[in-house]
Amino acid sequence: MKMSTVAAFALALGLIFVNLTGHCDGALQVGFYRGKCGLLDVESIVRALLTVKFLKDRTIAPALIRMQFHDCFVNGCDASILLDGSSTEKTAGPNLSVRGFEVIDAVKDAVEKFCPGVVSCADIIAIATRDVVYLSGGGKYSVETGRRDGFVSLAKSVKLPGGHTIGVAHCNLFQARLYNYKNTGKPDPSMDLSLLETLKKMCPQNSTGFNTVNLDQNPKSASIVDNSFHKQIKMHRGVLQIDQDLALDSLTKATVDKVADGFDFSTKFGRAMVKMGAIQVLTGKQGEIRKSCRAVNRRF
Structure with missing residues (x-):
């Protein structure tokens, strides 16, 4: 019997929440950017900006959680949801109400000023989401970084809805x-x-x-x-x-x-987010570090 869309989504969400073993990709690591931007701490820069924006608008928390979910469940956590274009993931029905892009843009701009060409947009999504989860009363969890940004974003690839806790x-x-x-x-x-x-x-x-x-x-x-x-x-x-x-x-x-x-919701939610953040990541020479999160650096 063919599994329904609802059942497929339910199974995916359930597996993320309860199957917490083997959750990290070998190429990802906590503190990946340590020492790569001189004395600057990339995650502290992101945290400072997110704190200011969260205090002005607390609804960015569910917005960014949803953004990471929608990004990771379409060809992996590669920031493909951020790319502009007439037929990119942004234009797909389930993504028309996804928001928070300007927050990621602001963080990317700030990081590029201090540390150009080093921090991926995919990692910024993961770090920023971790920070708003904590600011919203969720537990602290360490983000594994080292992702690179993808080149492809297609509306036809978008099939799943988001997972909800707040919003x-x-x-x-x-x-x-x-x-x-x-x-x-x-x-x-x-x-x-x-x-x-x-x-x-x-x-x-x-x-x-x-x-x-x-x-x-x-x-x-x-x-x-x-x-x-x-x-x-x-x-x-x-x-x-x-x-x-x-x-x-x-x-x-x-x-x-x-x-x-x-x-233990806070602990396991954090672990689930880490597990989700490792879905089909691009590392090494598989992707790129975009200059702007809205466009790839090179065209094919």
Whole structure:
């Protein structure tokens, strides 16, 4: 029997979260840039900039987490999602709402001033995401670096949606669940009734669908990287169908239960991010160090 898209996504996310052995690529290492920029600490430069930007706009945290997920699950963590062009990954449907590109640009510009041609855009994504996870209440974890940037970015390669812990969703992404689930003219019967009533107030049936709601419906934890989101979907309080399916699908239900019911979330989330950050990385002469994260240095 062919695996559904939802099941495939659920399996991928579940494997990242629970299979934490052998998580690093041999060519990646913690402190890769140490000594490569004189006395300057590349990660400290990134951290300082991210702290300033986070204090001005805390929503960059879910934005960058999502960006890294969408980059790594399409041909590996090679910063291909950053490339501009008429048919690049940026233009694919699932990526149209990915944001934070200007944050990565600002970090790249700053690093290039102090240390030109050394730090890859792929590594900047990984370091910056680590920093906003910590600033959002998640645990500290060490980032392995040494990635190089890829040359190819194709919209047709984009198939997977993102993974969620914090962030928001527009009403038009789930409105059918509230009013016309699977063309029944009724709401999704699996949705918690109190959540259903709350979402209907925030997303009226005839509205434009541009309003946003928190993915984690616990107001005390909506902007904190913790296991609250998993507790919510376990209680049938998932806003997006694909999130709720993680708690219902037999492939990942057990993982959701573990995360929701204890589980050293901060530590394991960090390890999962490190594991994800090592997917199909380019190292050595396999890629390049872009001068601008939005364009490759050489054309073919």
